[in-house]
Amino acid sequence: MRVLVRELGTYIDEKVMVKGWVHRIRELGGISFVLLRDRTGMVQLVYEGKVGFTQESVLSVEGKVRKNEKAPGGLEIHAEHTEVLAQAHADLPIPVNQEPEKLSLEALLDNRMISIRIPKIRSIFKVQSTILKGFAEYLRQQGFTEIKTSKLIGSGTEGGTGLFSVEYFDTRVYLAQSPQFYKQAMISSGLERVFEIGHAYRAEKHDTPRHLNEYVSLDVEMAFIETEHELMDLEQGILNHIFRLVKEENGEDLDVYKATVPTEEEVNRIPRVTYDEAKEIISREGGKKVFDINPEGERILCDWAVKEHGVDAAFVYAFPRKKRPFYAYPEGQKTRSFDLLFRGLEITTGGRRIHQYEMLLEALPKFGLTPEGLGGYVDIFKYGCPPHGGFAIGLERLTQKILGLANVKEASLFPRDRKRITP
Incomplete structure (x- = not known):
């Protein structure tokens, strides 16, 4: 059963399923850190090696919830199984993971x-x-x-x-x-x-x-x-x-x-x-x-x-x-x-x-x-x-x-x- 990001604090060291959009992908030393976004917030996913999906792809992810003070919200999920529900094309017209003030109002409305x-x-x-x-x-x-x-x-x-x-x-x-x-x-x-x-x-x-x-x-x-x-x-x-x-x-x-x-x-x-x-x-x-x-x-x-x-x-x-x-x-x-x-x-x-x-x-x-x-x-x-x-x-x-x-x-x-x- 799906767990929302805001509920993860009650599932420490337990296996959960989360679903949402890929907000950001960061690769560091053979590890991929992925921010997953749902309607209640964001959580960091941890993968071994590179991932095969793009920013804004829609995922269903299963894994264990771990405490990590350096992660957003102090929690992360070590991904064990990932299903790509919808793969997003890589040519996003505007970035979704930066402050909207960096874009003009016209750009925001043209790409509403x-x-x-x-x-x-x-x-x-x-x-x-x-x-x-x-x-x-x-x-x-x-x-x-x-x-x-x-x-x-x-x-x-x-x-x-x-x-x-x-x-x-x-x-x-x-x-x-x-x-x-x-x-x-x-x-x-x-x-x-x-x-x-x-x-x-x-x-x-x-x-x-x-x-x-x-x-x-x-x-x-x-x-x-x-x-x-x-x-x-x-x-x-x-x-x-x-x-x-x-x-x-x-x-x-x-x-x-x-x-x-x-x-x-x-x-x-x-x-x-x-x-x-x-x-x-x-x-x-x-x-x-x-x-x-x-x-x-x-x-x-x-x-x-x-x-x-x-x-x-x-x-x-x-x-x-x-x-x-x-x-x-x-x-x-x-x-x-x-x-x-x-x-x-x-x-x-x-x-x-x-x-x-x-x-x-x-x-x-x-x-x-x-x-x-x-x-x-x-x-x-x-x-x-x-x-x-x-x-x-x-x-x-x-x-x-x-x-x-x-x-x-x-x-x-x-x-x-x-x-x-x-x-």
Whole structure:
């Protein structure tokens, strides 16, 4: 029966079977030392003479476990029987057994089928898996129901811009920018609290370290709220749960990146400032007057939060109406909406939504929209919709900022941007 590398410590001087990939081969004085990699770690195999397999070949090996302080992990296996399950060709396009920083991002992404074998890169997606687990786990504990909605839609949720069009039999449809309309339908169905983990698409011609055209959106919608601050409270609870799980389950992965997660105390003291207050802080701290919050302003505001509140994050709320979608709940020329900035980057957008039918009809023409153009969406409000709101967290951005990655594409398994549609 197969034994995983992390379990070998309980099999000292016993014969075991291990399976995995050849990470490195080193020959020294008639002895071959082979590092075998499985999903839990690496172990040194010891062979007499040369071996007949190549790096990245897949092996099944039987042998005795011995202590050796000089071996990785303090253990090694003296191989007695080896079966090559799959022999790898010798012409690897990129090395798997060196640090990914020695390769360009383009090389890593062009050879993504191979670069995801690099242990340090795999750590990114182990952390990401825990983020997904923590997000869903916490919301279920709070009485939320998970939903899955269509990504083929007849019109855009943000007013029709930034949409990818798709031929759908004899008509044209679009890839969804968000599940917003469906989330609102479901809270109005009586479920009250829903969440979705799914892809979202933005046909924006950005080519920056912070943008993807396809990303995973962690969406939440909740009925019977009064203000956007209830949503900020909920997000703080979600993040505390996620950060606690990542610290517990991904300590080694964090260490690989010399990364840390905020403590519960730090998350609970994230400051909340209005959009106008944020501009004043950015102007003062940055030494020049600003009229909007751009990426540089986001970094400055987070630096201020570290200095004044001891946490590298800030909520910004009360955004101008012209900067929010038509469904954002208005309050004069402002809206009951918010962003969360984390380590210098916006990772969340959300807020309270319009729920009154008449207010919605009044808002639509201001954004160049009509009830007819939105299909059945207006029926949600025509037939009784509770006060509600929600938000969406960008999975890749959150992963990027936890680990301190330079580019959000590193946090996407198979990123899609203006230039990349393969692999």
